Amino acid sequence: MTLKEDLYRRIKGLQDKMLANDCDAVMIVQNVDLYYFSGTMQNARLYVPAEGEPLLFCRKSLTRAANECPWNIIPTNNYKYIPNHIKEMGYQWPKRLGLEFDVIPVALYQSVQRLFPDSTLLDASGWIGDLRTVKSPYEIAIIKAAGKKMADAFGVVPELIRPGLSELAIAASIEKELRDHEHQGLSRMRGFNQEFFYGHFLSGSNGCMASFNDGVTAGMGMGAFYPQGPGNRVIQVGDPVYLDYVGVFDGYNVDQTRLYVIGVLAHRLRYAFQVALEIQEMLINLVKPGMMASELYDTALKIADKAGLSHNFMGYGAERVRFVGHGVGLELDERPVIAPGFNIPLEAGMVIALEPKFVLPGLGIAGIENTWLLTPNGVEKITVLPDDIATIPLA
Amino acid sequence: MTLKEDLYRRIKGLQDKMLANDCDAVMIVQNVDLYYFSGTMQNARLYVPAEGEPLLFCRKSLTRAANECPWNIIPTNNYKYIPNHIKEMGYQWPKRLGLEFDVIPVALYQSVQRLFPDSTLLDASGWIGDLRTVKSPYEIAIIKAAGKKMADAFGVVPELIRPGLSELAIAASIEKELRDHEHQGLSRMRGFNQEFFYGHFLSGSNGCMASFNDGVTAGMGMGAFYPQGPGNRVIQVGDPVYLDYVGVFDGYNVDQTRLYVIGVLAHRLRYAFQVALEIQEMLINLVKPGMMASELYDTALKIADKAGLSHNFMGYGAERVRFVGHGVGLELDERPVIAPGFNIPLEAGMVIALEPKFVLPGLGIAGIENTWLLTPNGVEKITVLPDDIATIPLA
Numbered sequence: 001m002t003l004k005e006d007l008y009r010r011i012k013g014l015q016d017k018m019l020a021n022d023c024d025a026v027m028i029v030q031n032v033d034l035y036y037f038s039g040t041m042q043n044a045r046l047y048v049p050a051e052g053e054p055l056l057f058c059r060k061s062l063t064r065a066a067n068e069c070p071w072n073i074i075p076t077n078n079y080k081y082i083p084n085h086i087k088e089m090g091y092q093w094p095k096r097l098g099l100e101f102d103v104i105p106v107a108l109y110q111s112v113q114r115l116f117p118d119s120t121l122l123d124a125s126g127w128i129g130d131l132r133t134v135k136s137p138y139e140i141a142i143i144k145a146a147g148k149k150m151a152d153a154f155g156v157v158p159e160l161i162r163p164g165l166s167e168l169a170i171a172a173s174i175e176k177e178l179r180d181h182e183h184q185g186l187s188r189m190r191g192f193n194q195e196f197f198y199g200h201f202l203s204g205s206n207g208c209m210a211s212f213n214d215g216v217t218a219g220m221g222m223g224a225f226y227p228q229g230p231g232n233r234v235i236q237v238g239d240p241v242y243l244d245y246v247g248v249f250d251g252y253n254v255d256q257t258r259l260y261v262i263g264v265l266a267h268r269l270r271y272a273f274q275v276a277l278e279i280q281e282m283l284i285n286l287v288k289p290g291m292m293a294s295e296l297y298d299t300a301l302k303i304a305d306k307a308g309l310s311h312n313f314m315g316y317g318a319e320r321v322r323f324v325g326h327g328v329g330l331e332l333d334e335r336p337v338i339a340p341g342f343n344i345p346l347e348a349g350m351v352i353a354l355e356p357k358f359v360l361p362g363l364g365i366a367g368i369e370n371t372w373l374l375t376p377n378g379v380e381k382i383t384v385l386p387d388d389i390a391t392i393p394l395a
Numbered sequence: 396m397t398l399k400e401d402l403y404r405r406i407k408g409l410q411d412k413m414l415a416n417d418c419d420a421v422m423i424v425q426n427v428d429l430y431y432f433s434g435t436m437q438n439a440r441l442y443v444p445a446e447g448e449p450l451l452f453c454r455k456s457l458t459r460a461a462n463e464c465p466w467n468i469i470p471t472n473n474y475k476y477i478p479n480h481i482k483e484m485g486y487q488w489p490k491r492l493g494l495e496f497d498v499i500p501v502a503l504y505q506s507v508q509r510l511f512p513d514s515t516l517l518d519a520s521g522w523i524g525d526l527r528t529v530k531s532p533y534e535i536a537i538i539k540a541a542g543k544k545m546a547d548a549f550g551v552v553p554e555l556i557r558p559g560l561s562e563l564a565i566a567a568s569i570e571k572e573l574r575d576h577e578h579q580g581l582s583r584m585r586g587f588n589q590e591f592f593y594g595h596f597l598s599g600s601n602g603c604m605a606s607f608n609d610g611v612t613a614g615m616g617m618g619a620f621y622p623q624g625p626g627n628r629v630i631q632v633g634d635p636v637y638l639d640y641v642g643v644f645d646g647y648n649v650d651q652t653r654l655y656v657i658g659v660l661a662h663r664l665r666y667a668f669q670v671a672l673e674i675q676e677m678l679i680n681l682v683k684p685g686m687m688a689s690e691l692y693d694t695a696l697k698i699a700d701k702a703g704l705s706h707n708f709m710g711y712g713a714e715r716v717r718f719v720g721h722g723v724g725l726e727l728d729e730r731p732v733i734a735p736g737f738n739i740p741l742e743a744g745m746v747i748a749l750e751p752k753f754v755l756p757g758l759g760i761a762g763i764e765n766t767w768l769l770t771p772n773g774v775e776k777i778t779v780l781p782d783d784i785a786t787i788p789l790a
Contacts (some may be wrong), residue, residue: 001619002619029588030587030588031607040619041619041620041622042607043608060713061606061613061714064619064622068619077713101501101502101505102500102501102502105500106494106497106499106501106504107496107518107520109501109504110496123502125502168574168577169575172574175580176567176568176571179563179566179567180564182617185570185592185593185621186590186592186621192424192500192503193426193438195581197580197581210455210456211455211456211459212437212438212455213438218456222577223645223646224396224397224430224435224436224463225579226581226646227459232577250617250618251618318472330620
């Protein structure tokens with residue numbers, strides 16, 4: 001159950017944004033934002049006026065919403081009654097009404113416009129995205145526990161990776177291990193057309209194959225219909241194995257990448273891994289509240305350049321992505337993006353995944369990813385599993 | 396790899412809709428629709444003119460798109476160049492341009508409007524939804540194989556359900572079994588805010604709890620942050636266990652619900668289960684190409700009424716849902732909806748899940764769900780696992 005004081009602070013934060021932007025109200029519709037601002041993820045719409053208490057219009061389940069949400073709950077079987085309720089309850093009519101333009105479909109937007117024909121609809125998604133970057137002590141405690149569960153679950157992974165088994169078969173065992181640690185299964189992403197299922201279990205040089213997704217790696221996946229993650233390739237002696245996995249516990253995502261090798265890792269992959277560690281070390285020593293996310297990216301790129309790996313940094317050639325990290329929280333793809341042009345100052349309480357990685361076609365992927373909490377003085381490691389490459393014994 | 400002839404027929408079907416609706420072109424953006432109309436699910440936009448061959452504007456991966464898609468592929472690093480390409484290639488300028496209004500976010504819609512400032516954007520999602528209802532022989536073969544894999548994987552389920560284990564622990568074992576049968580993991584849903592992870596493993600009377608989702612059942616789930624599916628409840632002797640699971644193989648969803656009992660099932664649940672079987676039997680004997688989906692719903696409701704179970708049919712009280720089935724395919728929530736008001740004639744080649752179910756508060760859920768192929772003469776069962784309630788031995 002989300003702390004009441006967190007919900008109050010979040011609503012206040014949103015209202016501050018509204019007042020600064022001449023917005024009369026925001027209507028929250030998307031499930032993750034609903035949970036963030038109301039404590040419940042039921043079939044509901046949260047109407048947040050620029051001043052005063054929010055109203056939760058709820059279709060179902062009322063029982064659950066009432067248990068989880070401290071705001072005034074208005075039962076309804078049709079959201080078309082929302083304007084009437086707002087009028088009847090004496091709320092000011094919203095001349096300017098904010099919506100989550102980054103996620104709500106056009107058809108839903110049009111239905112809201114029909115309900116508020118004389119209102120100007122405007123985009124509130126930037127305000128929401130910014131508010132969600134800084135985590136509360138309550139959220140940080142959940143995220144730290146998630147990092148520990150990931151480390152616990154991954155303790156057995158070296159025993160699960162065996163030559164002769166397919167990527168998918170080993171991934172199935174890792175998924176069961178995570179689930180036994182209460183992984184929620186589904187990892188939520190905000191980006192349109194983005195999806196993620198537990199992790200990228202990538203072996204050998206196949207792992208270098210890029211795909212539609214906004215990440216560094218993808219892998220072959222199971223076919224054109226599911227073009228990322230583990231596939232049917234059988235693990236061989238000598239394979240580098242790259243595991244970019246997301247732990248989702250109590251609603252919160254933590255992001256972690258580790259390397260495994262069955263036998264001896266190719267020299268160039270080992271070199272690239274050392275450079276990735278060097279970048280990670282430099283970034284966590286550098287990062288301080290107040291600095292720009294883009295500075296971290298520039299620093300990482302410089303080290304990759306100096307190491308002669310700029311063409312392999314964060315992808316290969318034309319398929320490189322231009323970031324070295326991202327915020328995580330209730331969604332996997334949160335702000336800030338550690339990327340050029342992202343000039344919003346970092347703050348204590350942000351939780352970011354830093355993932356310096358190199359794609360070496362024909363060889364495989366080398367890199368590291370950890371989730372970090374930004375503190376007033378630097379960072380604290382969330383994904384506490386040791387960074388080292390784990391060597392899988394041959395027999 | 397999608398058959399080329401299927402892709403040609405799908406594009407032709409969409410073009411027929413465009414010509415009938417005075418639409419000059421449709422731009423496909425959503426990943427599942429992209430796969431359906433182009434054979435690839437890469438980062439791309441498919442421009443389909445009302446006449447002539449489609450163009451696939453592709454950011455990445457070009458390699459994969461080129462392997463999977465027979466259409467002309469235009470590499471691009473920014474979709475803002477699409478209008479220029481269209482002009483330069485001599486395509487007619489789209490005065491009326493169709494988009495998937497049911498799924499694409501407002502921000503994306505606005506970016507398309509900026510690229511085509513003088514074009515009228517219109518909703519193409521209904522045409523796409525209708526085209527996707529009738530499956531080709533190629534799709535039907537995949538769906539039949541998916542039904543068989545579900546039956547194979549579920550063969551061991553009675554051995555996995557044990558008193559003393561939590562719902563989540565048993566669900567984890569079932570998920571591993573499905574994954575070992577090459578389940579793709581992710582089940583895709585089209586509806587906004589809808590999500591589904593493998594299945595609803597619901598035990599005892601807890602399973603009666605409704606939630607945000609547009610389904611009959613939900614269950615407690617793991618908390619307010621994940622309010623459906625298995626939770627931490629420990630299975631007891633005497634429990635009814637309800638497993639509504641989705642098999643996703645080679646991209647296609649099949650939907651199946653079965654009941655298990657540890658010991659003896661409560662009399663009223665057994666009675667409700669018999670009524671559900673009776674409804675299923677009546678519906679599959681009745682269904683024929685040309686009839687309206689709503690007729691099936693009316694028939695089901697009549698039988699439930701006559702059995703004295705109308706308040707428990709498809710949910711309980713105010714939280715009942717008003718349908719008894721739905722199409723399945725690349726997405727779990729496809730057309731047709733077997734519901735009142737859905738007056739589109741059924742056709743051979745449609746694949747529908749029929750799920751007469753009863754929620755009995757304090758007791759549990761009783762019902763059946765199978766996926767069926769509509770044939771010229773009736774139906775063929777896709778989910779071939781026997782319908783009977785499986786009794787779990789006590790020792």
